[in-house]
Amino acid sequence: MTRTADQVDRLFAALADPTRREIVRRLAAGDATIRELADPFAMSQQAVSQHVKVLEEAGLVSRGRVAQTRPCRLEPEALGTAIAWIVEQRDVWDARHDRLAAHLDTLSAERRSGRSGRPR
Amino acid sequence: MKLDEVVHRRTHEAGPELLFECLTTPAHLARFWGPEGATTPVDGIVADLRPGGAFETRMEFPATGHVHVVRAVYEVVEPPVRLVWREVESGMRTTITFTDLGDGTTEVVTRQQHQPEPNRTPEARAGWASALDRFAEHVARLA
Numbered sequence: 589m590t591r592t593a594d595q596v597d598r599l600f601a602a603l604a605d606p607t608r609r610e611i612v613r614r615l616a617a618g619d620a621t622i623r624e625l626a627d628p629f630a631m632s633q634q635a636v637s638q639h640v641k642v643l644e645e646a647g648l649v650s651r652g653r654v655a656q657t658r659p660c661r662l663e664p665e666a667l668g669t670a671i672a673w674i675v676e677q678r679d680v681w682d683a684r685h686d687r688l689a690a691h692l693d694t695l696s697a698e699r700r701s702g703r704s705g706r707p708r
Numbered sequence: 709m710k711l712d713e714v715v716h717r718r719t720h721e722a723g724p725e726l727l728f729e730c731l732t733t734p735a736h737l738a739r740f741w742g743p744e745g746a747t748t749p750v751d752g753i754v755a756d757l758r759p760g761g762a763f764e765t766r767m768e769f770p771a772t773g774h775v776h777v778v779r780a781v782y783e784v785v786e787p788p789v790r791l792v793w794r795e796v797e798s799g800m801r802t803t804i805t806f807t808d809l810g811d812g813t814t815e816v817v818t819r820q821q822h823q824p825e826p827n828r829t830p831e832a833r834a835g836w837a838s839a840l841d842r843f844a845e846h847v848a849r850l851a
Binding site for chain 1: 714716719722726730740741794798821822
């Protein structure tokens, strides 16, 4: 699944909040209803609902239907997307720093050979 | 592990002043900023080195004709130890610190962090805060 910049954005906006990260962690241990999620937080169910909505919009959480309840489920694929982005970014910086190191070598060589110094 | 932050570390054989210059001068940036297979022309780079100044890079991919422009704004410019910029569209903040290791080498640490929606601009933050206030009032009335 290709990620648009927008989707990655929404993913990280969703994960940037510590409460939502905690909700994600709890759902990793199994499905839970809003009431069950709100339990450990000093927070209303409405507030937890809002957080879950953000996670849903980011594709991290889906809602099921079990009798009268709508349990929340973690969608691991989206989480994988977040992790893939981090790995991708690390690769980008790795490659960039490799090129920077090569550039620094070129500058040293230019200086040693007495050619004109740093580019202006 | 913070899922919204990327941290990258590299030690280079150069002093912090030169490294800072490399990361903030178009003539240097053009030589290493963009990936293989892309050109990052000098005249496509803007580095107005001051808080509030523009930092823009333009990468051209001749194989596909694709052009990728990233627009950012500097937030902190402290040569040769700290550099921070924020991408205009995504709000993603990049922080680079340069630590002189005393032996002719410098450790460069790069952090990239997405900003949650409400924090992206002071205006957005103010809007979000008042929206939350209104929501709280609404919920209180329902209770």
